[in-house]
Amino acid sequence: MTLFRIPVLALLWTALAAVQPAVAAELLMLEQPGCVWCARFNAEIAPAWPNTEEGMLAPLRRVDITEPWPEDLAGIRKERFTPTFVLVEDGNEIGRLRGYVGDEFFWYRIGELLAGLKSGPGKG
Numbered sequence: 001m002t003l004f005r006i007p008v009l010a011l012l013w014t015a016l017a018a019v020q021p022a023v024a025a026e027l028l029m030l031e032q033p034g035c036v037w038c039a040r041f042n043a044e045i046a047p048a049w050p051n052t053e054e055g056m057l058a059p060l061r062r063v064d065i066t067e068p069w070p071e072d073l074a075g076i077r078k079e080r081f082t083p084t085f086v087l088v089e090d091g092n093e094i095g096r097l098r099g100y101v102g103d104e105f106f107w108y109r110i111g112e113l114l115a116g117l118k119s120g121p122g123k124g
Helices: 002-019 036-044 053-057 103-114
Strands: 025-031 060-064 084-089 092-098
Touching: 025 036, 053 103, 084 103, 092 103
Parallel strands: 025 060
Antiparallel strands: 025 084, 084 092
């Protein structure tokens, strides 16, 4: 019975991986407590982000700049200005957007950054 379970589990794991491909990109949001513009982004964009095409291409990852810098971001330059959005693909910075001045500008600029992804919109 045990010999049968291992191939079935391996097959199931392979099938799940095919259905949910690994995410190679992420959108870092560099933020800090008390940031008014971060709060505005959180009210206007953040709730919808995971449900958008952009959010599916690059899930949002929050990084508090007042905390120790995450080890896996050693190759990403720190920032003092918040919010700053850094598009990362395979551990490499694609581009960054400093500040948040409203939803129209944000969507336009993020669209430009996402177009630089290897797996960006229309690239399969």
